Amino acid sequence: xxxxxxxxxxxxxxxxxxxIVAALDGITDAEWNACEAPGEWNPREIIHHMGDSxxxxxxxFRVIIVTDxxxxxxxxxxxxxRGLRYDRPIEDSLEAFRFARSSxxxxxxxxxxxxxxxTGVLPSGRVIGAETLLTWYGPHARAHADQIRRARAAATNV
Numbered sequence: 001x002x003x004x005x006x007x008x009x010x011x012x013x014x015x016x017x018x019x020i021v022a023a024l025d026g027i028t029d030a031e032w033n034a035c036e037a038p039g040e041w042n043p044r045e046i047i048h049h050m051g052d053s054x055x056x057x058x059x060x061f062r063v064i065i066v067t068d069x070x071x072x073x074x075x076x077x078x079x080x081x082r083g084l085r086y087d088r089p090i091e092d093s094l095e096a097f098r099f100a101r102s103s104x105x106x107x108x109x110x111x112x113x114x115x116x117x118x119t120g121v122l123p124s125g126r127v128i129g130a131e132t133l134l135t136w137y138g139p140h141a142r143a144h145a146d147q148i149r150r151a152r153a154a155a156t157n158v
Contacts, residue, residue: 001131006116009138010108016141017098020050023145027152034155036147041081043148048086049077050144051093054100057137061104064120064130065111072120072128101141108134 024043032044041049052075060072080086111130119129 012138019145023148031152031155036150045086047090048093051096058100058104068118074122
């Protein structure tokens with residue numbers, strides 16, 4: 001990945017919180033629990049997922065930057081959704097998402113080419129690079145903002 005490609009993904013990462021908040025603008029009580037299709041997450045679950053996944057990823061970036069080849073935490077998003085009470089209020093998870101992004105962004109913006117070449121090892125043994133994390137999490141918020149909009153639309157089409 002070249003510097004321009006990284007910069008574009010970092011820009012997507014930077015706007016992630018605002019993209020999610022915009023997708024939630026004016027959300028109704030009924031829309032919080034609407035799903036676009038059976039088995040899909042509703043906006044409430046998506047917000048909890050964003051808080052959880054972003055905290056884990058913020059930590060993974062830090063570990064990879066500091067220790068090339070270090071073990072990093074993996075997680076099962078569906079297990080988190082089932083086990084971490086995703087029916088609870090969303091405010092703290094939304095704030096965790098915002099803070100994980102805002103505290104990680106300056107690190108991403110200042111990483112050297114050498115640091116971008118660092119890797120981490122997931123519990124499965126899979127080796128992933130800092131750039132791989134960025135390709136997953138640069139567009140992560142946009143993808144879930146689109147999912148929120150589709151779920152909200154499904155609620156109004158019922």
